[in-house]
Amino acid sequence: MKSIIQEKKECFFCSRKDDLHLHHVFEGRNRGNSDKYGLTIYLCSYHHNMSDESVHFDPIYDKLMKIIGQLYFEKTYEDDFIKIFRRNYKED
Numbered sequence: 684m685k686s687i688i689q690e691k692k693e694c695f696f697c698s699r700k701d702d703l704h705l706h707h708v709f710e711g712r713n714r715g716n717s718d719k720y721g722l723t724i725y726l727c728s729y730h731h732n733m734s735d736e737s738v739h740f741d742p743i744y745d746k747l748m749k750i751i752g753q754l755y756f757e758k759t760y761e762d763d764f765i766k767i768f769r770r771n772y773k774e775d
Contacts, residue, residue, distance in 0.1 A: 687721035688755045694727040696744075704731040706738060708752035713768050720760065720767075722752045746772070 688708070693700045703725045707717035717723055732739040738748055749772040756764050765771050 684718060684721040686723045686725075687759050688751065689724045692725055694730055695724040695748075696730045697727060699727040699729075702728050704728060706731055706748075708748050709768060716767055717752075720756055722756060724748070746775070 689695055691698075692703065694703065704727075706724050706726045707714045708722040708724065709717045726738065730737050730744070735741060736744065738744045753764055753768075753772045756762075
């Protein structure tokens, strides 16, 4: 499914247009839900997994993306986010 968070194919953080990776905002058991509900974003390698400022190595970036993902989900769907994803990232 197309992302509900991002329209342009560019890094979500720096707008770089090359060396892009598709990042699933919710991983593990919720990776499929990220695909199903369009909770994906493009990230350059630096912001994805190649630096200390990447979503895979900086817990602040990771948490920020999960809160943004939850907010977009709640704005877009009538489904219960917490029931589907088993967590409320806005209150953690």
